Amino acid sequence: MSRHPGPSGPVRPRWTTLFGALIATAVILGSSAAVMTAAKPGPGGSAAARGAVPPPVQALGEQVSAATRLVEPAAPSKKAYALGLVNNFLKQYDKAGFAKATALGSAAKYKAALNAVTLKIDSRLKKVAVFDPVANTVTLSFDPAKVKKSERLSRGETIWHELTHKIEATQGDSSVLVNKLWDERNTEYMTHVADVALPILTILEKKAGAKATDQELLDYWNRFNDALTAGAALPETAKYPTDPDLQAKWFGFTVDPRAISRVYASGKSGLGAAATIRLREAFRARLDPRMLNASWTGTRIPEALDYRPQGFNFVLAFEADGKGTLTFDWWAVGSYGMPAATYIDGVLTMHYYRESVCGEQTGEEAAWICTTDEWTVTGTAVEADNGRIVMNGQFTHELWSNPAVFGPGHGTEIDSGTWSASRN
C-alpha cells in the first residue's frame, strides 16, 4: 500500500537508542542545563568540527573515531533543500479530496523547527538521520541537495520525523531519551497515518470516480478506520495514547475521520464530477439528515409539577434543505412539533418558545395552556465505531407554570440534561 518504506521500513530514523546511554550518564553527572550548554556548537562551528570534543555519536563508540571524520554544519542552502523535501512530504496528498479536512503538518511550524536546529550531513552516519536534543542538531546521512526523485518522499518523511522531535523538545515534551516509547509516540502514529491509512482513502476516491457501489466504498472506509485503530495500538501509542488536539496544536497534524466524511458528504471534495457525486451520495446515505429519524428518551420533568409527564420522546425529521422539525411526544396529550430546528453539517439546533395565554381551562387542558415554556436543544451527529450515526446533545427546558391554576409553590422549573440518539 505505501509507496515508500513505512513505519517498519529501513529508512525509519531512530534517535533514542543512539543517545540514550550518553544522556542518561550526562544527566547523572551534572545538571542538564550544563550539558546543554557544553554541547551547543559555538559560533565558529560545532565543537565536534573543531575536533575539541567528540560529538555524542562518537562518544558512544558507535561510529568511526573522531580523527577520521569531519562533520561540518551544512551550508545554509542545504537547509533550503531539506525544507523542500519536507514540504513535498507535507503536500503529498494535496490533490486528494480528503486533503480538504486533513494536514500532515504545518509548513510554517516545520520551517521554524528546521531554522532552529543545526543541520549536519554525515555520509557515514549509521542511521538515516538523528536528532540530538542536547546538541540541537539534526544529522542526515544523505545530502538533501542530491536526493533521487524516487526517494524524495521518504527522505522528506525522514526530515519531517526528526523535526517533529525538535518541536517536541521545544515544547518540553521529550523525555530526553530515557523513554523511547514516550518519545516516539507522535512520530509513530503520524507516520502510520501518512503511510498506511491515508493511501487507503486515495484508493477509495479513485473507486468513487469509477462509480463503485456504496458497499465497496464502505469497505475502504472501514479499512481506513481500521488503519487508524491500528495506529493507536502500536507499542508506543498503546502505552501512551496520542492527543489529537496536541498534535494539531504543536505540529499542525489533523486527520479526523468525521471531518473527512463530512467533506465527502458535502459534495465539496474538489475531485472530478463523478467521484464528487458518488462520494456525496454514499456518504450522505450515512449522514444525511433526511435519514435521521431518531428517537430518544430524556429525563422526566420533575414530579413536583402536577401534570407529571412520564417521560418524553423526540422524533427528528428533516427535509432535504436541512431544515426540519423536532417532534416532541409527551404525556398523554399527544405530540406537538417544534419548528425551526435546523441541521447543518451534522449540527442540530432548535429553539422553541411558547407563551401562555391562560383562560378558563381546567385539568389537562390547563396543564397544556397555562404554562409558558422555552426549549433549547442542540445536538451533534457523529459516526460511531460501528458506522451508525449517533447524535449527542444537550437541552434546557424552562417552564413557567401559572400558580392560579396549579396552586402556590409552582413557579419556574428548569430542566436540563444530555441526550443521545442513534439513527434508526
Ligand SMILES: [Zn+2]
Ligand atoms: Zn524518532
